[in-house]
Amino acid sequence: MSAHPLDPIFHPRAIALVGVPSGEANVAQGFFTSLLEHHFERDHGLYPVNPKAQEIRGVRCYPTLLDTPDPVDHVISLVPARAVPVLVEQAIEKGVRSVHFFTAGFSETGDEEMAALEREMVSRLNEAGIRVFGPNCMGLYVPSEQIAFMAGFPPEPGNVMFVSQSGANASDVIRNLGARGVRFSKVISFGNGADLRAHHFLDYAAHDPETEVVTAYIEGVQDGRLFFEAVRRAAAEKPVILLKGGLTGAGARAAHSHTGSLAGSTQIFDALCRQAGAWRAETMDDLHDVTIAATTRLRDVQGRGVGLVGGGGGIAVLSADALAAAGLEVPPTPEETKRQLHEFIPIAGTSVNNPIDTNMGNAEAMERTLGIVARAENIDLVVTNPPLGRVGPAGAERPPDAERDREEAEAAVERIARLQEETGVPFVVLVRGAASPQMEHFAQEAYRRGIAVYPSIHRAARAIAAILAWRERREGLPAVV
């Protein structure tokens, strides 16, 4: 497959940052800080532009874009809106490929004069073959190229693309899905979408070999037909998960203030997703949770029968309620499976009826239990807690020991990964309550090994039901490589 026409703009040789404030490290230097922190300057050129500074934080600074070394492929504009026309002409003269306008104050203000200025700058740049991100957006996060728009983003690239009008939602996804182990091929915040917009990026996503799962946050759809076609094409190749903002009156009003978008109805967007074969996430948490499902072995779940192991009496009762409420089943344990479990599980204070409450303190017994349950004839997936060497129900807490905790977490992941491999049954692990460093490490390692981890039984149940519904609807999701 030949490279997509948009591909070069995700791989700039050098970036000029126009309008970066001078002085020592300060908040307004955010983009500069992020690129430095992600070591963009090591293999590329990074050129701050500011006529009032010789250098900023040890990096040589240039008075105008025209004074920077060649080549510059990508420009990040931090200048005020009134300074944009001059920058546009300089970008054309410089021969850049793309300009990202962090600069806001255009069509989203509702001011007709500023909307006209936005249209003008885009058509001037497009005529010269230059593509535009924004205005009013955070731009690009491309970890394989060391490009990031905030400090602290994961440096490692991954297989999920996220396309978002909103920079806040882009950060939310990178940080919070990132904390759960997900890594990204590209994340794009495109704001007002005056030139490049959702359908361009979805089309690119379908072709991008680094992207295996496509996710997007959409406020307004400017070109309904193009958008639908792009979703359909992408969803034929890869799982596509879409979240629409502004589906209520209050949300639509907010979207209009935010990116000048005119939002549509839930019914229309839902129908669009169904017809195109994409999954409509109802909330941001849903988008996170279904992304986890689509990038782990949970994706291959074959049916509704859940083996629920651990969690303790009343928690098991509520968990069974939550699974049943989501349309899943917690079928009674087959007699042969019960017999195998009773070989080593005592009767008092336990239950081998599904949900299985073994109340055991040791990881080996837990592993044996999980393996037997996973192999039961009516079980399609197993939902359980982290099989860590926990203490009993009334046991004392141990003093913290970071090294031992990490090793224990990794051993627990290894046990589940092995069981998942051996039985061919997906495992879902619940990590509830305040996250400890051990639990966070467990969750990230588990994800890396293809195990789905959720913060609550309700969110797990929704995600499992979503995958099953999605598969039923389209008879086989596109393959994740």
Next chain:
Amino acid sequence: MSAHPLDPIFHPRAIALVGVPSGEANVAQGFFTSLLEHHFERDHGLYPVNPKAQEIRGVRCYPTLLDTPDPVDHVISLVPARAVPVLVEQAIEKGVRSVHFFTAGFSETGDEEMAALEREMVSRLNEAGIRVFGPNCMGLYVPSEQIAFMAGFPPEPGNVMFVSQSGANASDVIRNLGARGVRFSKVISFGNGADLRAHHFLDYAAHDPETEVVTAYIEGVQDGRLFFEAVRRAAAEKPVILLKGGLTGAGARAAHSHTGSLAGSTQIFDALCRQAGAWRAETMDDLHDVTIAATTRLRDVQGRGVGLVGGGGGIAVLSADALAAAGLEVPPTPEETKRQLHEFIPIAGTSVNNPIDTNMGNAEAMERTLGIVARAENIDLVVTNPPLGRVGPAGAERPPDAERDREEAEAAVERIARLQEETGVPFVVLVRGAASPQMEHFAQEAYRRGIAVYPSIHRAARAIAAILAWRERREGLPAVV
């Protein structure tokens, strides 16, 4: 009001722990560890009983219950079920007030012989005027008396009672609501409820001066009429929040294995709660969230108009959607309020239409914004993020500094508490994503000052809607003192 007849059993002078294992600190000594850790022995007597040990962890041990010093008011039974008949006779001879049977293996096993033994032991003890907790339960957490059934529970007493058949759910509530700042008057895990059960504890809760809000997890209702009357009486005095487990087929089967309970239907339980004036929580998260609402100023919210401040563009859009979906309103900002906000908020990159997105880095401007919004004529409550001295949208992360972080969190709480006081409008603060120590400190301090904190806009929206629905249904909730 004279003391409730059950009051003495929550204030035992001394506790005997019968069947505590000997040896150095070990997991099976859980109850003993918890009582020692909560310093029960300082002002009371704590007597481990084990014929094979002289002392356990430095505490003198007695061969039988009859050998312990007088008085012993409460016995915790860790002996196996077959040893229970002897213990029962000794408890009667010793003249104790109450026995808590951690011992399991009775009616919940479905074995008729064990069910008969359970009935027998209860009637023997009751005839002697001794009350029974359990069997098959974790018993009591009474922080004002230094009684706890797990190590690590908060030592401070509070105003919330939780009554639970399940020990796992009791721990969940103590730990996870505890982490959000809630403190407890009494938590009772009563298991099979062979003697004392939900209606007894609800009746006690209505009279207990230390309890201001009553919460309960119920699996099976053994005495429908008594239970309904107890809920009605308690709900007339104090907010009562009930969570029912086993409302689905799978959940009911789990409940039967767990505490031998026969569960009822959602419709019946829902009707019972409505008629009695209690709130039915749909999930454990709901129970947590409505408890937060019922014990903070959110309880007094007067209407549906939400002022939504901060969070950034796309997050504001999704937040407005979530509030609208829960039946709340995000009304347009009145002109006069807009004028006041525009005195210090620039136009580009911001919005003063509700949701208000000021995109500001400094806490003072945020405080001014919040105060103006809270006073707007169409606003009944304000939903916002922690007003910490955050960096801008593209800013660098600061290096950690625990002391400064704590001070900053406390200053932020102080600002919101002052605004809540001055404007009379409840504030709801969202603390999302992975909890940092700073955010945890913020959340707990905020709760202490009567500010409701939620982990997501969806959970906040549900809790706000719940309080409004509850008030509409019964015209004024009972007062929290």
